[in-house]
Amino acid sequence: MANQAHATSADQVTVNPLSGALGAEISGVDLSQPLDNKTFSDIYQAFLDHLVIFFRDQVITPDQQKNFALRFGKLHIHPLTEGLDEHPEIVEIVKEPEEVHNWGDRWHIDLTSLESPPMGSILYAKEVPDFCGDTQWANMYLAYETLSDGMKRLIDGLVCVQAGGADGYKNYKGMQFIDAPPMQAEHPLVRTHPDTGKKSLFLSRKAIKHFKDMTPEESAPLLDYLYQHLTNPDFACRFHWRNNSIAMWDNRCTQHRVQADYFHEQRDIEPVYRRMHRVTIEGDRPV
Amino acid sequence: MAKVKSATTRTRIDVRPISGALGAVITGIDLSKPLSEEEFAEIHQAFLDHLVIFFRDQDLGPEEMIAIGSRFGELHIHDYTKTMDGYPEVIEVIKLPEEKHNWGDDWHIDSPSFDSPPLGSVIHAKDVPLYSGDTQWSNMYLAYEALSEGMKRMLSGLECVFKGTHKGFMGYGGMPHKEGPDRTAAHPVVRTHPVTGKKSLFVDVKPGRNFKDMTVEESAPLLDYLYQHIANPDFACRFHWENGSVGIWDNRCTLHRVQRDYFHELRDVPESLRYMTRVQMMGDEPY
Numbered sequence: 001m002a003n004q005a006h007a008t009s010a011d012q013v014t015v016n017p018l019s020g021a022l023g024a025e026i027s028g029v030d031l032s033q034p035l036d037n038k039t040f041s042d043i044y045q046a047f048l049d050h051l052v053i054f055f056r057d058q059v060i061t062p063d064q065q066k067n068f069a070l071r072f073g074k075l076h077i078h079p080l081t082e083g084l085d086e087h088p089e090i091v092e093i094v095k096e097p098e099e100v101h102n103w104g105d106r107w108h109i110d111l112t113s114l115e116s117p118p119m120g121s122i123l124y125a126k127e128v129p130d131f132c133g134d135t136q137w138a139n140m141y142l143a144y145e146t147l148s149d150g151m152k153r154l155i156d157g158l159v160c161v162q163a164g165g166a167d168g169y170k171n172y173k174g175m176q177f178i179d180a181p182p183m184q185a186e187h188p189l190v191r192t193h194p195d196t197g198k199k200s201l202f203l204s205r206k207a208i209k210h211f212k213d214m215t216p217e218e219s220a221p222l223l224d225y226l227y228q229h230l231t232n233p234d235f236a237c238r239f240h241w242r243n244n245s246i247a248m249w250d251n252r253c254t255q256h257r258v259q260a261d262y263f264h265e266q267r268d269i270e271p272v273y274r275r276m277h278r279v280t281i282e283g284d285r286p287v
Numbered sequence: 288m289a290k291v292k293s294a295t296t297r298t299r300i301d302v303r304p305i306s307g308a309l310g311a312v313i314t315g316i317d318l319s320k321p322l323s324e325e326e327f328a329e330i331h332q333a334f335l336d337h338l339v340i341f342f343r344d345q346d347l348g349p350e351e352m353i354a355i356g357s358r359f360g361e362l363h364i365h366d367y368t369k370t371m372d373g374y375p376e377v378i379e380v381i382k383l384p385e386e387k388h389n390w391g392d393d394w395h396i397d398s399p400s401f402d403s404p405p406l407g408s409v410i411h412a413k414d415v416p417l418y419s420g421d422t423q424w425s426n427m428y429l430a431y432e433a434l435s436e437g438m439k440r441m442l443s444g445l446e447c448v449f450k451g452t453h454k455g456f457m458g459y460g461g462m463p464h465k466e467g468p469d470r471t472a473a474h475p476v477v478r479t480h481p482v483t484g485k486k487s488l489f490v491d492v493k494p495g496r497n498f499k500d501m502t503v504e505e506s507a508p509l510l511d512y513l514y515q516h517i518a519n520p521d522f523a524c525r526f527h528w529e530n531g532s533v534g535i536w537d538n539r540c541t542l543h544r545v546q547r548d549y550f551h552e553l554r555d556v557p558e559s560l561r562y563m564t565r566v567q568m569m570g571d572e573p574y
Contacts, residue, residue, distance in 0.1 A: 146553075263308065266428070
């Protein structure tokens with residue numbers, strides 16, 4: 001079991017948890033430099049233990065961001081979004097000042113409609129608001145473990161039919177989307193993490209149409225209950241971005257959502273721009 | 288309307304919002320010293336604009352807590368919980384190390400079963416965990432304003448019945464409860480803030496409540512909808528406590544909840560004491 005009891009320290013790497021549920025900030029690392037194996041293995045262990053890790057004040061180029069990501073696995077190309085011209089693996093996530101919603105402002109797992117959804121992403125804040133647009137992550141191991149034994153038995157073996165496409169991606173002014181054909185995949189509702197061997201709830205509500213061999217109507221009560229359960233705020237941490245902050249999350253055992261708290265009119269908040277660079281790492285087929 | 292964008296331009300104190308929804312950290316003030324009229328006027332304006340305000344690194348005993356609270360209003364004495372020896376206005380909010388729940392875990396208004404519920408509270412963190420037990424607040428002006436015109440019309444004139452019993456205050460190892468008479472009060476679901484004149488939703492998350500002159504069953508559909516609506520994370524901010532942190536919130540237009548993220552066994556998080564002191568200010572009858 002992960003030991004959060006003490007901040008782990010290698011030579012310079014320190015890991016400070018952000019909440020009781022998940023998340024830790026790592027300091028003592030400069031991601032513009034190549035990482036030696038010991039440093040990388042400390043970072044990787046922190047990633048497995050804390051599910052989402054954060055770095056502050058990193059000044060890195062697109063190549064350096066990709067090089068860091070390559071330590072975790074092969075780079076993923078987003079099927080529905082244009083990457084940067086020179087770097088197709090980098091998605092530029094932009095919220096224009098007048099927009100009051102984000103790409104990803106409801107709880108979700110990234111791209112569960114792919115046969116092999118991403119393992120995780122590295123998100124780099126280039127230009128972010130002073131106090132809006134925080135991101136929350138939630139621990140899906142905890143969401144599974146806090147179910148009763150009876151419920152765990154009941155949902156064991158259920159398979160979710162997932163579907164997604166470009167439709168949900170079109171309302172973002174600052175981003176270029178690709179009109180790709182719809183995607184469909186089937187994944188276990190409870191998946192086992194390939195590295196930790198732990199079980200987690202793998203339920204991204206909007207992408208799931210129904211349980212395999214059941215109707216949407218029959219599937220809805222349980223899906224809705226489990227969605228309500230996993231959105232319990234106690235399973236979540238909240239990260240406040242600054243320019244040059246980095247988050248890297250494990251897409252196999254977490255969900256995330258961005259605060260849509262751009263209350264320009266209601267609270268007389270100045271419209272703010274938000275721009276980030278995301279690199280995503282390929283994952284395995286969930287089991 | 289709250290002037291959020293101009294909030295940092297005040298001359299005496301520095302006010303920095305922590306989210307787009309509500310909350311601001313104030314620096315440049317030592318709360319252990321008597322506040323001048325000008326200082327208090329600026330703090331009070333920030334309290335009205337941001338609904339919950341925070342201060343760091345404050346060294347406050349019970350007498351200083353009473354002095355600060357008294358600037359906002361007459362102090363309220365809690366009747367269902369034992370108060371601090373020699374200081375009946377002060378409550379010691381204690382979570383023992385082995386406890387996994389807090390006093391105030393779900394979204395709630397403080398003591399709504401009084402005919403005149405408290406105006407607000409001042410809380411001071413004396414000995415708090417490194418990373419568990421954050422508190423969230425939620426902006427109930429925004430929750431009201433986000434409703435449709437039809438829903439706003441339907442809710443106008445409705446009253447919600449709040450019941451209080453000392454039994455709800457049992458089960459906290461560090462906080463002996465006191466027996467007291469049961470209370471019931473009905474308050475408008477949409478109340479008008481006596482100072483800002485703005486309307487806010489005045490309901491909290493407690494199953495079994497009802498609207499005045501309606502049954503629990505008849506009230507459930509709308510109350511359930513409103514509970515789900517007020518729990519939208521976009522209306523909330525989250526504050527991480529350190530020893531010496533102070534929070535002052537407006538109980539007339541906010542809800543709050545404490546993170547129950549003491550996952551001692553599930554995540555090997557160390558058991559930790561959480562000790563705070565609180566004073567509460569008397570409020571008006573809602574209208």
